[in-house]
Amino acid sequence: MMAARDVLASYEQLLQRSARMLDLARNGDWPELVEEESGYVVAVETIKRLEVDCVLETPEARRKAELLERILEQDGETRRHLQTRRDELGLLIGDQQRQRQASQAYRGGSQVVRMSTRSR
Template identity: 55%
Template sequence: MMPADKVLAGYEKLLKRSARMLNSAREGEWAHLVHEESTYVIEVEDLRQLEIHCELDADAMRRKADLLERILEQDTETRQRLENRRNELSELMGNSRRRRELSRTYQAPDIARARQGVR
C-alpha cells in the first residue's frame, strides 16, 4: 500500500471510530465512549506520525478534507451530547447536595429533641 493510501485508510478508520463514539454518546454508553476515545487518541497520533512522511496529491487532499469534515461533524454532536450529560450530572449533584443540606437542617432539631426525650 502506498503511503498516501495508508493515510487515507487511517482517516477512514478514524471516521468509523468517530461514528462508534457518536453512537455510544447517543445510547448513553459513557464507559464505552471513554474506551473508544482513548483508542481514537492513539490512532490520531499514529496517523500524525505516518502523515509526516507523506505528501498527498490533489485528489487525496480532497478525500482527506471530506473525511475530516465528516469526522468533525460527528465530533461536534458527540461533544454536545457530552456537555448535555455533564449538565445533567451537575444538576443531579446539586439536587443531592441540597437534599443533604435540608436533611441536616431538619434532622438536627429532631435529634436534639430525641436525645432530650421530647417529641
C-alpha cells in the same frame, strides 16, 4: 515515505471510530464511549506520525479534507451529547447536595428539640 493510501486508510478508520463514538453517545453508553475514546486518541497520534513523511496530491488532499469534515461533524455532535450528559449529572449532584443539606438541617433541628425537652 508513507504512501498516501495508507494515510487515507487511517483517516477512514478514524471516521469509523468517530461514528462508533457518536452512536455510543446517542445511546448513552458512557463507559463504552470512554473506552472507544482512548482508542480514538491513539489513532490520532498514529495519523500524526504517518503524515510526517507523506505528501498528498490534490485528489488525496481533497479526500482527506472530506474525511476530516465528517469526523469534525461527528465529533461536534458527540460533544453536544456529552455536554447534555454533564448538565444532567450536574443537576443530580445539586439535588443530592440539597437533600443532604436538608437532612443535616432536619437532624440538627431535631437534636435541638430533644435537648430543649430534656432540660425541662
